[in-house]
Amino acid sequence: MVEKNSSVWAKSIPIKEQLRVIVTLIKMAKPFRKMFFTALAIGGIFALLQAAAPRIITYYMNTYLHGNDHVTWTIMISFAVIVAIIRLGQAVADAFNAYYFTVAAEYALEDIRVKVFRKLHTLGMRFFDQVPAGSLVTRVNNDTASLADFWRFFMQLTFAVMSMIGAYIGMLTVSVSATLLMLVVVPFIIASVIIYQRFSSSLFRHMRERLSSLNAKIAESITGIDVIQEFYQEERFKKEFDRVNGEYFNARFKMVKADALLLEPMIDLLLGGATVLVLWYFGVLSMSTAVAAGAIYAFTTYLSNIFGPLESIMSLFSPFQEGLVSGYRVLDILDNDTYAPAQNPDADQVISNGKVEFKHVNFSYDDEHPILKDLSFVANPGETVALVGHTGSGKSSTINTLMRFYDFQSGEILIDDHDIRDIKLDNLRKQMGLVLQEPFMFFGDVTSNIAMYDDTITDEQVKHAAEFVGASHFINRLDDQYHAEIQEGGSGFSAGEKQLISFARTIIQDPKILILDEATANIDTETEATIQQSLKKMRQNRTTLIIAHRLSTIQDANLILVLDNGEVVERGTHEELLAQRGQYYDLYRLQGVDNNTSDN
């Protein structure tokens, strides 16, 4: 699951997959089919008008200009008006076609964007722990945006096909045999499209891959500039960048050469060849019979109606490929089944007392390495249970299973003696308040960060919660107090202040069960004192599970579990554990200041 190389451009997607992506994306656009079809219909009208104009001019030339004598001003002006109307119609159709199509594509891609976002919220923590946040943001935003290219290609494609059909119909009305001759061009067109597609797709992929490693290099060098400069590695990085930069240049130059060889110049060459065919046909014809004056004009105009759109679809191959790859990555998320652990279908229990019980719980992240082994403990309503142990001992995993972030493999977790899976999820979320080690601040203000999206919470309640946890102190000192802006990530607030705000956020929900992942970040001494006080208050009348990093904070816990490699190795109260002289005792002593006191 962990992507070793983030660039999907490193490998090509098999044709079958590509087709699947195309079909799925088209199916997903179904709700907007009316708009797409309207756009197509208007595009058809455009193609018809486009074919009609040269036909009328040809007729005008043949009928009225040929003989030189029977043209009148009235005829001239009426033809001019007809042509003008047709062309204006074309202009209107063109505008509507482009507008409808772009808007339809916009709706379709935004719809997918919301679907992806919604989908993300159904996935479990396992997914978020494995996939880097940056790449998810790219998928929700940039990849869905690239789908516009996908749709533009289809628009151009249908448009080109209609133009071509229109052009051939127009030609047919001028001369059937010459039109048949023009069919000779078709295999050449197809061949040039196939050859270009084959070359460009691999070159483009290669170029994109180089570009993403180039950008990754810049981003990494900027973020790591301190380290680079401290260790005096600037020259090495410049040299490496020169290489990466050069590789991208080479890849791009190859693409330029392929375009120069096979794209615009090639299409123009084919157009030139086709023009020669027209000349040849009508030249030979004129040797035996009279040829209408407008015929050559009509055919050369129709030829450019065929080759013009062809060029534009071919130049959209690369963006289309980009759109396809994006579509592939988007579908990858939509098809992901790392769902959040589900509750039992008829879960209807609610938490009323807050008793938590683990019964022989076994848990593993990968079904291979057991993380929690036969974990059992009871926290009675109002009691505090502390989890202690080294990194990787299973403290966080215990909370991950209790919070239903991950499903456990066997055993039972009971809340108020009900299976945790029988409790309504929204009730579970409301009654279990988790305070994260690193509090997360949302963009908004202090109030919105405490009340979150809950409209039923009044400003009074927010204030009350802040006072309760001791946050009101610093909030009152802020310029806008409860409406002080909070930036992304809460910059401008100290770690301790953020922690207090998140306390208020938790306490305002009035949960029966409190789960604390104690912060290790450096919090200044004064705030630290407030936090400790506040924690004490919060714990009153609540069942509390606490992951303790500093043992000094849990001396009054009803039960302390010492975890080691997922197993409970010691359990008891603070005094009992110290008397045991086991791991807890060691840990405890190490956290104090060592050396000069006692050494065995």
Place this chain on the structure above:
Amino acid sequence: MSIFTQLMWFFRANKRLYIYGLSFLFLTEISQMVSPALLGSFTDRVIAREVTPEILLLYAGGILFFAILMYGFRYAWITNIFQGSALLEKTLRQQLFDHYMQMDTTFYQRHRTGDLMAHASNDLSAIQRVASGGILMLVDSLVIIVFTVISMIFVVDWRLTLIGVLPLPLLVIGVRYLSPKIREAFTASQEAFSELSNKSQESIAGIKAIKTLGQESQDVQAFEKEVTKTIKINKRVALIDSLFGPMATVIMTISYVIMMTYGGSLVVSNEITIGQLVSFATYLGLLVWPMFGLGQLFNVLERGNASYMRVQDILMEKSAIVEDIAGIDTLAQGNIKIDIESFVYPDDSDTKNALKNVHIDIKSGETLGIVGRVGSGKTTLLKLLLRQFDHYEGSIKIGNIDIKSYRFESYLRTIGYVAQENFLFSDTVANNIRFADVNKTQENVELAAKKAAFHEDVLKFPERYETEVGEHGVSLSGGQKQRLAIARALIINPEILILDDALSAVDARTEKQILSALKAERQEKTTIIAAHRMSSVMNADKIIVFEQGEIIESGTHAELMLKQGWYAQMYKQQQLVTTLVSKLDGQGG
């Protein structure tokens, strides 16, 4: 147009590309004029029934010949001009990157990573467009317009040309009119996009908080609101965008109407032939794109100019840290003598001293401990020592030589710095450890890891020392990151090792292990440890306590305990625990 002058250095340096490119572009444009003329005159011969096999061969051969010739010309100009623009982008990108590597801390405080990335991508592609599309449009417009009009006058009729071409400048005006509107709409669309990005970024980063609070559906609703806003803005972009094509059609129609009426009357009055009228129609078609291009040219140039200015502004910024090129190039060694009268951070609105009257002597081989609350000046002092800021009053000397008198290489090579949060590169564990010296062997790497108490952890990684770290590799815990960073600093065996709260995420047992390894290994070398935990510094030869940028206490652990000041108080607070243990323990105390 000034952007072309500004880029002249590049065009001059790559003369060959541009001479070839522009010549072939010119030849392409000229050849383009031939085909319509041939077609027109052929049409006349067909109508007059003068076509003989020889004439047919001549015309067909002529058109074919020019088609093939133009294929070659086109290939040549495209490869030359676009190679030039790619080269320009590459050159500027390297300049930017080299510049980024050179810049100081203040620079990185002023510019966010995203902006610096944008300069190296979006701005460069806007400039690059000047050297590709810009040049093409310029040459196209000038050459095609001039030659087409001349051809029209000579091949067809000057009166028809004059009147027929009259409406075309409207196109330039129209494009100029619509362009600011589309740009405005487009900017709004980009803003909407970045708001959407920020929203999803926040939701994904805060997924745990959202799940905890059970607010998934509310979050989706908030996102949908943003999406609705985005759709509205993008519809406006689509609306304006869809007007460009039709506008060209409308204006061209005016020309066609003139062609049909006035041109038709000229045919009727036998002043021009039908073939000439056909040629005229083809020429008219040739003018559409250059007129369109002319309108867009201004935008491309404007954008390129703005981007070039931005890039130049960045390149013009100078680092406040200047290397003394003629400085000492032997490794810095000896006692450290810090005498700082005052230091104020640049761009700081309140001119509060970040450091004041800081005088410290560290003998070579000693260990200095620095403590004090958050923001008291610990890290600031270390930053000065690392030459991140040079504008303090006073001096820092190593071996009695001012640190500003050293070459960067000889000075920085003597220091190994570990921060509280350390950046790791997306590379293997081993390469991250040998970061400062790529020539270090696997043994060196493992030895450094062992000293940093990191080796055991590495052995548990899937591919041990070859395991990738960073965004796409294994995720390390805070403590593991710190220990890797310590190994990274230790591998060069620096004269001066600086641990800036670098043990904060390491548990007590490991901390003790690392500190005693340092003590054993680095007896001859200087070590500076800044920390929050008193246990990290209590064995130092000297401990200083910072408060609001000043040293309020200094001395050994024993001396400071006697003083009964901040240190003693903090120590006791953290000590309380130990005493408790000792009591229960019944030993010592």
